[in-house]
Amino acid sequence: MDPTTRAVIQRHVRFGWISLLAFVLLGVFLEAMHGFKVGWYLDAGEETRRLLLTLAHAHGVLLALVNLAFAATLATVPGLDARLMRIASPCLVGAGILLPAGFLLGGLVTYGGDPGLGVFLIPPAALLLIAGVAAVALAALRAGRD
Amino acid sequence: MGSLLLPLAVAAAFALACVPLLDRIASTRARVALAAAAIWLVAAAGLAYASVRVYPPLPAERANTDRPVQDLRDGYVSSTTCRGCHPQQYATWHASYHRTMTQVATARTAVGDFDGVDLTFHGLRYHLEKRGDELWVQMDDPTWTGPPELVPWIERKIVLSTGSHHDQDYWYATPTPGRELRLLPLNFRVQEKKWVPFSAAFLLAPHAEFDYSPSKWTQTCIKCHATYGEQQVDELSEQVDARVAEFGIACEACHGPADEHVRANRDPRRRYQLHFGDATDHTITNPAKLEAARTSEVCGQCHGQWSEREAGTDLTDSPERYRPGDVLEKQRIYQQFAAADPSRAQLDPQKHELMKYLLENERDYILRSFWPDGQIRISGREYTGMIESPCYRGGEFTCLSCHTMHPAEDDPRPLREWADDQLAPRMGGNDACLQCHAAFASQDALARHTHHAPESTGSSCYNCHMPWTVYGIMKAHRSHQIDSPSVAATVATGRPNACNACHLDKTLAWAADHLASDFGIARPELGPDESAIAAGALWALRGDAGQRILTAAYMGWEPAIATSHSDWMMPYLSELLGDPYDAVRFVAGRSLHRHPGYGDVAFDYVGSDAQIQTAKADVARRWAGAQRPARGAAVLQRGDGALDAEVFARLLAERNQRRVQLDE
Numbered sequence: 001m002d003p004t005t006r007a008v009i010q011r012h013v014r015f016g017w018i019s020l021l022a023f024v025l026l027g028v029f030l031e032a033m034h035g036f037k038v039g040w041y042l043d044a045g046e047e048t049r050r051l052l053l054t055l056a057h058a059h060g061v062l063l064a065l066v067n068l069a070f071a072a073t074l075a076t077v078p079g080l081d082a083r084l085m086r087i088a089s090p091c092l093v094g095a096g097i098l099l100p101a102g103f104l105l106g107g108l109v110t111y112g113g114d115p116g117l118g119v120f121l122i123p124p125a126a127l128l129l130i131a132g133v134a135a136v137a138l139a140a141l142r143a144g145r146d
Numbered sequence: 147m148g149s150l151l152l153p154l155a156v157a158a159a160f161a162l163a164c165v166p167l168l169d170r171i172a173s174t175r176a177r178v179a180l181a182a183a184a185i186w187l188v189a190a191a192g193l194a195y196a197s198v199r200v201y202p203p204l205p206a207e208r209a210n211t212d213r214p215v216q217d218l219r220d221g222y223v224s225s226t227t228c229r230g231c232h233p234q235q236y237a238t239w240h241a242s243y244h245r246t247m248t249q250v251a252t253a254r255t256a257v258g259d260f261d262g263v264d265l266t267f268h269g270l271r272y273h274l275e276k277r278g279d280e281l282w283v284q285m286d287d288p289t290w291t292g293p294p295e296l297v298p299w300i301e302r303k304i305v306l307s308t309g310s311h312h313d314q315d316y317w318y319a320t321p322t323p324g325r326e327l328r329l330l331p332l333n334f335r336v337q338e339k340k341w342v343p344f345s346a347a348f349l350l351a352p353h354a355e356f357d358y359s360p361s362k363w364t365q366t367c368i369k370c371h372a373t374y375g376e377q378q379v380d381e382l383s384e385q386v387d388a389r390v391a392e393f394g395i396a397c398e399a400c401h402g403p404a405d406e407h408v409r410a411n412r413d414p415r416r417r418y419q420l421h422f423g424d425a426t427d428h429t430i431t432n433p434a435k436l437e438a439a440r441t442s443e444v445c446g447q448c449h450g451q452w453s454e455r456e457a458g459t460d461l462t463d464s465p466e467r468y469r470p471g472d473v474l475e476k477q478r479i480y481q482q483f484a485a486a487d488p489s490r491a492q493l494d495p496q497k498h499e500l501m502k503y504l505l506e507n508e509r510d511y512i513l514r515s516f517w518p519d520g521q522i523r524i525s526g527r528e529y530t531g532m533i534e535s536p537c538y539r540g541g542e543f544t545c546l547s548c549h550t551m552h553p554a555e556d557d558p559r560p561l562r563e564w565a566d567d568q569l570a571p572r573m574g575g576n577d578a579c580l581q582c583h584a585a586f587a588s589q590d591a592l593a594r595h596t597h598h599a600p601e602s603t604g605s606s607c608y609n610c611h612m613p614w615t616v617y618g619i620m621k622a623h624r625s626h627q628i629d630s631p632s633v634a635a636t637v638a639t640g641r642p643n644a645c646n647a648c649h650l651d652k653t654l655a656w657a658a659d660h661l662a663s664d665f666g667i668a669r670p671e672l673g674p675d676e677s678a679i680a681a682g683a684l685w686a687l688r689g690d691a692g693q694r695i696l697t698a699a700y701m702g703w704e705p706a707i708a709t710s711h712s713d714w715m716m717p718y719l720s721e722l723l724g725d726p727y728d729a730v731r732f733v734a735g736r737s738l739h740r741h742p743g744y745g746d747v748a749f750d751y752v753g754s755d756a757q758i759q760t761a762k763a764d765v766a767r768r769w770a771g772a773q774r775p776a777r778g779a780a781v782l783q784r785g786d787g788a789l790d791a792e793v794f795a796r797l798l799a800e801r802n803q804r805r806v807q808l809d810e
Contacts, residue, residue, distance in 0.1 A: 043234075043237065043555070044233065044234075044236075044237030044240065044241075045233045045234030045235075045236070045237040045238070045555060046233070046234075046555075047233040048233060111417075111418075111421040112231050112232050112233065112234065112235075113230050113231030113232060113233060114231065114414075114417055114418070114421065117418075
């Protein structure tokens with residue numbers, strides 16, 4: 001394994017596990033708000049906030065696992081297209097930060113049924129995620145043919 | 147069910163088509179994939195079919211032919227649409243009693259006991275029961291006018307309910323075609339958890355006629371107990387079609403039809419511009435942002451006493467019909483006695499003529515809602531009282547000065563507490579009036595104005611300027627016609643004045659003297675009884691049913707008990723326990739139970755005469771045996787503290803027997 005690939009794997013392993021820790025903790029925090037019946041989160045009028053913070057937790061965990069899966073793919077699948085991997089890596093890290101951050105910030109301040117402005121991070125984050133996943137899928141397809 | 151058949155058939159056909167295909171496909175992977183897809187489709191279709199069998203879909207609303215239905219039209223979209231974007235407003239409305247004013251009656255929405263209950267009131271028998279989620283009544287036909295021994299035993303499905311706060315009424319489907327309903331002659335009291343005859347729910351004289359006609363809901367109740375009601379009568383068959391945008395008083399009752407608002411705000415750029423700008427969204431009515439008079443009219447469209455300018459316009463889709471934000475009196479006339487004055491003839495000729503006619507020809511009718519001087523006396527008509535107030539004429543005062551329909555997120559009160567009277571924060575006390583009358587903010591200024599200790603109930607703005615002179619739903623309510631105490635008005639109209647509502651043990655002359663010396667209010671001519679006998683005693687014994695029921699309520703009101711003392715009231719409350727009016731007995735019983743030593747008196751206000759006499763005897767025994775100070779001749783006590791039975795009997799004999807009917 002070349003040093004560049006090893007560095008990319010290490011970056012995604014670090015990012016994946018730290019991100020997983022952060023969003024698992026967010027999940028515990030949300031559970032605690034259920035446990036202590038915190039009105040800011042649970043009141044009937046806080047549907048938007050509750051939805052956004054739940055989505056932040058879910059997407060944070062999911063993106064952390066996606067980054068770990070990316071690291072595992074790099075480590076175990078030989079012959080992946082290096083150019084596509086150079087595209088996928090920043091896209092997946094960017095999506096892993098921006099997507100849950102968009103939901104989180106959108107849920108902290110809400111306007112009735114509308115999330116806060118943080119929600120505008122989500123469309124570019126979704127594009128990054130799609131690009132990253134597509135790059136990995138394409139690389140895996142080509143590697144299989146080779 | 148029909149909509150599910152097509153996808154089920156397609157899925158099954160696809161699965162069957164897969165079988166011969168399997169042999170023709172060379173790739174093992176493709177065969178496995180196709181087989182998996184077919185199995186998945188068949189399993190999904192089977193599960194969908196099973197779920198529909200177990201949980202059949204509800205019939206379409208229009209398919210209910212035995213009751214009024216919800217039908218969105220004319221730009222109305224319903225509260226479920228509003229919820230998506232306004233969760234906080236939806237949640238507060240959902241917690242309000244506005245929402246549950248009308249509900250489709252089911253086992254889940256009914257507050258009353260339908261667990262195979264058998265009841266008998268006024269000779270009519272009732273059996274109430276649940277059948278699954280449905281409510282049914284079997285009863286002696288309440289519409290029967292033939293010989294009592296031949297009254298048919300009928301069975302009807304209960305389809306709608308009214309109310310859920312203090313009481314709940316029920317409507318049953320009629321066997322005739324159309325959507326008209328009849329009122330079940332029973333009322334369930336929420337706090338007491340008790341069925342009572344409907345005649346007790348209003349202040350009705352014994353054997354008084356009440357409108358139980360099948361058009362009651364579809365012509366009258368529909369106007370205010372539902373959102374955007376409409377009634378159509380087929381000219382040939384005379385069948386009634388009644389539909390509403392939504393049962394209960396929902397978002398669009400106050401905000402108007404929201405279709406344009408919903409469509410415009412699908413654009414996120416527009417929404418965020420509105421969030422971050424000062425612009426008003428003109429696609430919807432926000433009562434809080436209207437000019438003051440228009441704001442109050444939104445509430446007044448229901449909380450008032452009105453007549454239509456053109457008959458039928460309240461229940462049509464005509465553009466003339468009032469919608470929130472419009473000028474209310476363009477379509478309606480709000481009844482105000484002053485409009486009958488010749489000086490008002492040019493201002494609004496139609497209103498002038500109507501009020502003149504009502505006051506000259508329909509006096510009995512008008513006095514079912516108003517005191518003789520034109521002050522409203524039945525509940526649910528707060529707007530009619532408010533627009534006669536000097537505060538309202540100032541031009542800035544609105545219902546929302548004191549009330550809020552959507553408490554803020556940081557409002558510390560539980561929604562259940564707010565829902566009781568929907569007051570804005572801190573508006574339960576003097577802060578409400580201090581918004582404008584800031585000169586009375588200091589304790590000294592307040593005491594100088596009220597001539598009462600600043601922290602006492604005598605220094606409550608509400609107690610003096612909004613006394614409990616309105617009656618409805620078996621309780622006294624504060625008048626929303628803000629005015630000053632007047633013994634002259636009491637003498638002229640019979641309406642209890644604020645001073646004596648608390649100082650029940652004092653005479654009208656005492657109150658008049660204080661009002662004259664402390665406030666410079668002219669003292670009226672008073673008779674010997676008004677100068678010598680306590681106002682509470684006069685109203686309880688000699689008053690008409692309207693005065694008696696308010697006095698019964700005052701005798702259970704904590705400030706009045708504290709101010710006037712409790713012990714002397716028992717003979718009066720005992721007398722009212724046997725009042726000919728069901729509602730007076732109810733309120734008297736409730737007040738009696740609030741007095742120490744009388745909380746456990748067994749009393750059923752719709753019980754037999756013998757039961758009522760037993761309760762009265764129990765009160766008399768307890769009172770005779772109690773240690774108590776003599777309270778004086780004003781409350782008809784002799785020097786030894788015993789009751790002056792002779793004067794007591796005289797006042798009873800002089801009782802005003804006018805048949806009073808206060809049916810909100």
